[in-house]
Amino acid sequence: MIFAAIADIHGNHLALEAVLEDIRRLSIDAVVNLGDCFSGPLDAGKTAEIVLGLGLPTVRGNHDRYLVEQPLEAMGPSDAHAFRQLDDRSRDWLRALPFDLVWRDEVYLCHATPKDDSTYWLETVTSEGHVVPRPATEIEAWAEGISESLILCGHTHLSRTVRLTDGRLVVNPGSIGCPAYTDDRPFPHKVEARNVHACYAVCEKRRDAWVVTFRQVPYDHMAMAELAAANGRPDWASALATGFIR
Numbered sequence: 001m002i003f004a005a006i007a008d009i010h011g012n013h014l015a016l017e018a019v020l021e022d023i024r025r026l027s028i029d030a031v032v033n034l035g036d037c038f039s040g041p042l043d044a045g046k047t048a049e050i051v052l053g054l055g056l057p058t059v060r061g062n063h064d065r066y067l068v069e070q071p072l073e074a075m076g077p078s079d080a081h082a083f084r085q086l087d088d089r090s091r092d093w094l095r096a097l098p099f100d101l102v103w104r105d106e107v108y109l110c111h112a113t114p115k116d117d118s119t120y121w122l123e124t125v126t127s128e129g130h131v132v133p134r135p136a137t138e139i140e141a142w143a144e145g146i147s148e149s150l151i152l153c154g155h156t157h158l159s160r161t162v163r164l165t166d167g168r169l170v171v172n173p174g175s176i177g178c179p180a181y182t183d184d185r186p187f188p189h190k191v192e193a194r195n196v197h198a199c200y201a202v203c204e205k206r207r208d209a210w211v212v213t214f215r216q217v218p219y220d221h222m223a224m225a226e227l228a229a230a231n232g233r234p235d236w237a238s239a240l241a242t243g244f245i246r
């Protein structure tokens with residue numbers, strides 16, 4: 001079995017198109033999507049057209065949830081920008097997304113952790129604002145009760161694999177559309193992929209073991225950086241142009 005795992009598209013339709021083309025070039029015909037599809041100062045409308053057309057197994061991200069649970073006045077600027085571009089069909093699609101799901105009996109999908117959609121699973125944030133690998137015992141504790149051999153999560157936009165003591169593998173494919181961001185919780189911090197390409201993962205089961213290949217796909221990231229700047233978001237413009245928040 002071989003398939004692609006994508007996550008955190010965040011309204012970046014050019015990055016998504018480049019990744020889908022890369023997946024086609026590899027002749028991979030199964031894709032799963034780990035959520036946070038549209039939120040961002042980019043093009044949620046065009047992204048929704050593509051994503052809804054694909055009909056992928058998809059779990060709900062925290063920003064997917066904010067787009068259908070929060071009133072427009074309460075939304076952050078990234079969610080509000082996306083919300084205005086989405087039609088009823090896209091909002092209904094978001095509303096129907098599951099929190100988590102088991103795919104083909106052997107892959108578990110969630111957006112952030114199996115317990116909630118907004119805590120970092122494989123990383124943690126120190127009080128000084130450093131994003132560091134989370135202690136393995138804590139990662140392991142949250143995987144309790146999941147019997148699938150491959151466990152997928154997104155949310156932190158950082159590509160990483162963690163092998164659990166019993167051999168299960170937890171994988172974050174990284175972000176398709178947003179290589180860096182800032183957040184205030186649990187402490188003010190930056191997450192930076194330090195890379196401008198669209199990231200995703202190819203997962204293949206070989207001799208009963210999961211082999212993961214992280215892919216980095218070039219696309220016209222400067223066009224999206226310019227779009228973010230035109231939409232009043234210098235932070236996103238920096239992230240898309242450089243992979244850093246500068």
Ligand SMILES: [Fe+2]
Pocket residue numbers: 036061062063111117154155156
């Ligand atoms: Fe997220």
